[in-house]
Every structure is written in structure tokens, then in C-alpha cells.
Amino acid sequence: MPKLKLPAPPLPPGLKPAPPRPGKPQQGPLDKAADAGMYTVDWIDERTAMSSGLRWVLFRKVPKGTNWFYTLGSATLFAFLSQAITGVFLAMYYRPDAAGGAYESVRHINDDVFLGEFVHGMHKWGSSVMVILIFLHMARTFFFGAYKYPRELNWVIGVALLILTFIMALTGYLLPFDQRSFWATIVANNITASGPLVGPYLGDFLNGGADFNATTLSRFYAIHMMLVPGIIGALIGAHLWLVTKLGTTAPPWNKVKVPEELIEEKA
Amino acid sequence: MNRREKEQYLREYAILKSQGKPFFPYAVAKDGAMACVVLLVIILLAIFLGAELGPKADPTTTTYTPRPEWYFFFLFELLRVVKPPEFVALATIGIPTICMILLFLLPFYDRSPERRPERRPVATLTAILIIGAMAYLTAEGAKTGPPTEIDMPTPASVKLQGASAVRQYEAGRQVMAQSGCLACHKVGENGNSGPGPELTDIADRLPAAGIERTLINPTAPMPTFKSLQENEPEKFKNLVSFLGQLKSDGN
Numbered sequence: 001m002p003k004l005k006l007p008a009p010p011l012p013p014g015l016k017p018a019p020p021r022p023g024k025p026q027q028g029p030l031d032k033a034a035d036a037g038m039y040t041v042d043w044i045d046e047r048t049a050m051s052s053g054l055r056w057v058l059f060r061k062v063p064k065g066t067n068w069f070y071t072l073g074s075a076t077l078f079a080f081l082s083q084a085i086t087g088v089f090l091a092m093y094y095r096p097d098a099a100g101g102a103y104e105s106v107r108h109i110n111d112d113v114f115l116g117e118f119v120h121g122m123h124k125w126g127s128s129v130m131v132i133l134i135f136l137h138m139a140r141t142f143f144f145g146a147y148k149y150p151r152e153l154n155w156v157i158g159v160a161l162l163i164l165t166f167i168m169a170l171t172g173y174l175l176p177f178d179q180r181s182f183w184a185t186i187v188a189n190n191i192t193a194s195g196p197l198v199g200p201y202l203g204d205f206l207n208g209g210a211d212f213n214a215t216t217l218s219r220f221y222a223i224h225m226m227l228v229p230g231i232i233g234a235l236i237g238a239h240l241w242l243v244t245k246l247g248t249t250a251p252p253w254n255k256v257k258v259p260e261e262l263i264e265e266k267a
Numbered sequence: 268m269n270r271r272e273k274e275q276y277l278r279e280y281a282i283l284k285s286q287g288k289p290f291f292p293y294a295v296a297k298d299g300a301m302a303c304v305v306l307l308v309i310i311l312l313a314i315f316l317g318a319e320l321g322p323k324a325d326p327t328t329t330t331y332t333p334r335p336e337w338y339f340f341f342l343f344e345l346l347r348v349v350k351p352p353e354f355v356a357l358a359t360i361g362i363p364t365i366c367m368i369l370l371f372l373l374p375f376y377d378r379s380p381e382r383r384p385e386r387r388p389v390a391t392l393t394a395i396l397i398i399g400a401m402a403y404l405t406a407e408g409a410k411t412g413p414p415t416e417i418d419m420p421t422p423a424s425v426k427l428q429g430a431s432a433v434r435q436y437e438a439g440r441q442v443m444a445q446s447g448c449l450a451c452h453k454v455g456e457n458g459n460s461g462p463g464p465e466l467t468d469i470a471d472r473l474p475a476a477g478i479e480r481t482l483i484n485p486t487a488p489m490p491t492f493k494s495l496q497e498n499e500p501e502k503f504k505n506l507v508s509f510l511g512q513l514k515s516d517g518n
Contacts, residue, residue: 010289058291063283066294071301078302082309103323110320121313129309131338142373142394145382149268149276152374159371169336182324183333195360212326248294250283252382258282 010059056244063250069144070248072137077236079130083168086123087225094175096221098214102177127169134165146249154242157235164232171224174217185220186212272380340408341401347408419455425512439509442502451489454513463489468515475511482507 045051093109093116095101109116138158141147147155174185189212193203208215268276288294335343342363349358377390384391425436443454451463469478482492482503496503 011292058295059289061284061287062290062294063280063287066287068297068301070294071298074298075301075305078305079309082306100323103320106320110318117318118313120318121316122309124318125312125316126309127336128338129305129312133305139394139398143384143391145384145387147374148377148380148382149273149374155374156371159367162370163367169338173336176320177324178321179324180321180333182326184335187333188335191359194356195364196356199360247280247284249382250280250287252384254283256279256282257286259285262282 060244060247062248063254065251065254066248067251069140072133072140073243076130076133076137077240079126079133080232080236083123083126083130084229086119086126087229089119090123091225094221096175096218098177098217102175102217106176106178123172127172130165131169134162138162144249144252151242151246151249154239154246157239157242161232161235161239164228164235168224168228168232171220171228174220175224177217185216189216268378268380276380337405337409341404344404344408348404419457422512422514424514435505435508436512438502439505439507442506443509446492446495446506466510466513468513470511470514475507478510479507 041051090109093105093113095105097105106120109120111117141155141158170185170188174181189203189206192206193200195202204210206216206219207213208219345358345362346355349355377387379387381387419440421433421436425432448454448463448466449457453465453467455467473481483496484493485491492503492506495506
């Protein structure tokens with residue numbers, strides 16, 4: 001059995017575990033639990049070889065000088081996760097039924113379900129928070145020139161994620177099926193249909209027919225909770241893979257201090 | 268960016284990276300703190316602003332003018348700014364599509380190796396201008412009153428008649444705004460131009476008595492206001508007097 005070699009986390013001195021005392025180790029219940037945990041991790045690692053990947057992700061170095069602006073990306077991801085979780089809970093009660101069931105089910109969530117309006121509110125306002133964060137993250141990337149070589153592809157994926165976030169906001173707007181969402185969606189669909197070339201086809205696709213009808217709501221619901229979140233999840237995966245592979249950018253003002261051993265002495 | 272610049276960047280980045288701190292626990296701690304702030308903000312928004320549900324969707328209403336979520340206000344306002352019909356498609360589809368394509372292709376036309384914002388004046392200024400324009404349009408979109416509002420200056424002739432006349436004018440304006448007239452009539456900058464005639468200077472063409480007769484006995488498809496006159500004569504009087512003041516030389 002391969003004995004797992006835990007990578008030593010590069011902790012500050014105060015947090016480092018004390019070295020073991022000399023002599024025969026005492027086996028307390030805590031040590032037994034630690035051994036069992038070690039065994040489990042070892043079992044998984046023997047089959048997946050996950051630890052090397054994890055070590056690569058977690059202990060890669062981040063350039064000096066990264067500041068709070070660099071947390072905006074992970075904050076956007078966190079907002080997305082919050083949307084996904086609250087969305088799942090809303091989906092447990094929601095019925096995409098244009099004949100009145102949709103409005104009724106949202107009213108039921110708001111008025112009857114335990115913490116229903118709170119979760120609904122988190123989902124509704126979480127979308128605003130996510131849009132703000134994605135814009136701030138994009139602004140940081142732009143002003144720090146982080147979209148330049150070698151991270152061009154990551155920028156393109158990021159813009160796609162921005163557009164998909166807008167599509168989520170637009171399709172989610174219809175779901176409560178109140179006056180506001182109904183008429184705003186009709187306007188949005190009409191605008192889409194007025195576009196050149198693909199516009200009319202896209203408008204037909206969104207409406208589920210030539211005009212707004214009962215199919216439109218089911219269609220928006222499917223797009224909002226299956227199609228777009230799936231694509232967003234995949235693209236976030238690609239985005240993060242590229243971030244870990246290429247590394248976080250250094251702030252553009254950082255000066256390079258060349259290590260002494262690399263400086264060639266001039267003759 | 269040519270080959271030499273690319274190699275120089277990679278070399279400098281490798282040195283900067285080797286001098287940095289590991290992702291875990293240093294960056295993770297910061298990200299975690301930020302995640303807590305985000306969650307707290309979302310929870311506070313949910314508690315204090317809630318998730319209100321408006322009246323049920325009614326496809327038969329004609330007077331409802333929808334408003335999008337606030338972060339689409341800038342697009343919404345762009346539509347309101349662009350008036351000539353031949354340019355509407357440009358505002359709805361053209362400008363957003365062009366902006367998106369420009370955004371997608373940014374790393375492919377901005378090829379200079381410079382990363383400091385103060386040494387990329389064109390890029391930085393363009394971005395600031397775009398952010399400013401979006402902020403301005405968003406603010407304007409937010410300021411735009413609901414469709415049940417008529418924003419016209421009170422004419423000087425009404426002001427001259429004293430406070431009670433102004434009060435009646437305001438009351439009449441409110442009755443008109445809430446009666447759904449704007450769905451078919453245009454008044455100043457508000458309302459739809461058709462199928463009804465424009466009412467901005469209706470008093471030039473029709474005396475107050477004529478307006479009153481039209482309201483009670485209109486030509487189809489305009490609905491009659493007879494029930495308003497019978498049930499709330501005060502409101503009806505205000506409405507007639509408001510319409511009677513809409514003259515082209517009134518202000």
C-alpha cells in the first residue's frame with residue numbers, strides 16, 4: 001500500500017505543527033481517527049491520483065502584490081454558486097405554467113413556504129450582485145491589461161460568460177409571470193425578432209411560435225435552468241483551468257526583481 | 268506583440284511568480300473573506316428589499332409599459348434617446364452587437380505589450396468614457412418616470428391664474444396619466460403616436476366644451492368617459508380643464 005505523502009502546506013511559522021516527541025507514540029482516540037482519515041484519503045488517492053492535481057492547484061504560487069481586486073473573479077463565482085443553490089430550492093416549488101400556475105406558485109413560495117420569500121429574494125438580488133461583480137471583474141482585467149498574451153482565450157471565455165449572465169437575467173425575469181415580467185419579456189422578444197438575418201428565427205425560437213404564448217414560459221424556464229447554467233458551468237471550468245494553468249497576472253506596476261544568482265556579472 | 272516581447276513577458280512573469288506566495292492559504296483566505304462579504308450583501312438585500320410580486324400578467328392590458336431590470340436601463344434609455352424610426356434597429360440590435368463583437372475581439376486588435384493603464388491612454392480613456400456613458404444612461408433610465416406620468420412644464424398662462432388653477436391643472440394631468448390615454452395619444456414627449464391624434468395642442472383645435480363632448484361620446488375605438496363623469500365628476504372636470512389648457516402657445 002502506498003503510504004500517502006501529504007504535501008507540507010507552506011504555512012507561516014506560527015501555524016506549523018509541533019515536531020513529534022521522541023519515544024514510542026501514544027495511540028489516543030484522536031490519533032486513531034487521524035489514521036482512519038489518512039487511510040481514506042490514501043484509498044481515494046491510490047485510485048484517482050488526485051493529490052498531485054490538488055497540490056498543483058493549491059500550492060501554485062501567486063505573484064507578489066495581488067490585492068483585493070483579484071478576489072472579484074472568485075466573488076463572481078461565489079455569486080453564481082449562490083444563484084445555483086437558491087435556484088434549486090425555488091425549482092422545488094415553481095411550476096412553469098402560463099395559465100396561472102406560474103404566478104400562483106411564486107405567490108405560494110413568497111407567502112406560504114418557510115423562508116420562501118427570503119430565498120426568492122436572495123435569488124432575485126443575487127442576480128444584481130452577480131452582474132455588478134462580473135462587470136467589476138471585467139474592469140479589473142481590462143485596466144490591468146490582463147487580457148493580453150498569453151490570456152487572450154480566457155478573455156474570450158469571460159465575455160461569453162458575461163453574455164450568458166445577461167441571458168440568465170433576461171430569461172429569469174419572465175418566470176414570476178407578473179405584469180412587469182410579462183410585458184418586459186414581450187418587448188425583449190420583439191427586439192430580438194427585429195434583428196437582421198437570424199433575428200426572426202431567434203424570435204420564433206424564444207416565443208415558441210410566431211407570438212408570445214404558453215410555450216414561451218416553458219421555453220424560458222428550460223433555457224434559464226438547464227441550457228444556460230450548463231454552458232456557464234462548463235465555461236467557468238474552462239476559465240478556471242486556464243487561470244490555474246497560466247497563472248494569475250501580476251499587477252502591471254510590479255517591478256521585476258531579478259534574483260542575484262541569475263544576474264550575470266559583467267566583465 | 269512579437270516573439271521577443273512574448274518571451275520577455277514570460278520570463279518576467281516566471282520571476283514574479285517565483286517570488287510570490289502560494290495560492291493556499293494566502294489567496295484562498297482573501298477569496299473566502301470576499302465570499303463572506305458577497306453572501307452578507309445578498310442576504311441583507313434579500314431581507315430588506317424582499318422579492319415583491321407585481322399584479323398577475325394580463326395579456327389584455329394595453330396601458331402597461333414595462334421596465335427592465337435595472338442593469339438593462341442603459342439599453343432601455345438608448346432606445347428612448349434614438350427617436351427616428353430608421354435608426355431604431357441600430358439602437359436595439361446594431362450598437363449592442365457591435366459592442367459585443369469589439370469586446371470579444373479586444374485581445375486580437377489591442378496587441379501592444381504594455382499593461383499599465385496610464386501608458387495605454389487610448390484604451391483607458393475609451394473604457395472610462397464607455398463606463399461613464401453606461402452610468403449616465405442607467406441613471407437617466409432610472410429617473411424616467413413610470414409610463415403613467417406626463418412630464419410637461421406647467422404653462423405660464425395657468426401659473427398666472429393663481430394657485431387654485433395650477434392645482435386643478437396638476438389634478439387633471441394626473442387623471443389623464445392614470446386613465447390610459449397615453450396608450451393611443453401622444454402628449455408632449457409622452458405616449459404613443461397613434462392610433463389617436465396627438466393631444467399636445469388639442470385646445471388649439473377644440474374648445475373645452477368640444478373636448479368634454481368628445482370624452483363622453485367619442486368615435487370608436489376610443490372608450491367613453493361617461494362613467495367617470497357620472498361617478499367622479501370632480502376628476503372629470505379636472506381632466507377637461509387640463510385638456511383645455513393644452514395649447515401650442517401655452518408655454
